[in-house]
Amino acid sequence: MEITASLVKQLRDSTGVGMMDCKKALAENNGDMEAAIDWLRTRGLAKAAKKADRVAAEGLVGVATDGTTAAIVEVNSETDFVARNEQFQAIVGNVAKLAIDSEGDVIKAR
Numbered sequence: 001m002e003i004t005a006s007l008v009k010q011l012r013d014s015t016g017v018g019m020m021d022c023k024k025a026l027a028e029n030n031g032d033m034e035a036a037i038d039w040l041r042t043r044g045l046a047k048a049a050k051k052a053d054r055v056a057a058e059g060l061v062g063v064a065t066d067g068t069t070a071a072i073v074e075v076n077s078e079t080d081f082v083a084r085n086e087q088f089q090a091i092v093g094n095v096a097k098l099a100i101d102s103e104g105d106v107i108k109a110r
Helices: 005-015 019-028 033-051 086-101
Strands: 058-066 069-077
Touching (some): 005 033
Antiparallel strands (some): 058 069
């Protein structure tokens, strides 16, 4: 099966993986979208293990308030490019809102 640019774009849009990885996944799986997604998942686990020791020194602080309740959260990323991404900024805002909704205590997660 021919791997077209639109097929690669479709896989990229559904997974968020880079174009070259998407193309390779489709090539390895003869254009089968589901098999390519599975291939990327298994490959992603290996990549995640390699990245586990990397420092996430960039990121954003999100603040949300509701009456007399407030939440401040810090969400880190490896690069400032991620921190400037609109989707990442929206996630940080949503995390701060969820922190208020949880009515919890101070929790430090890593």
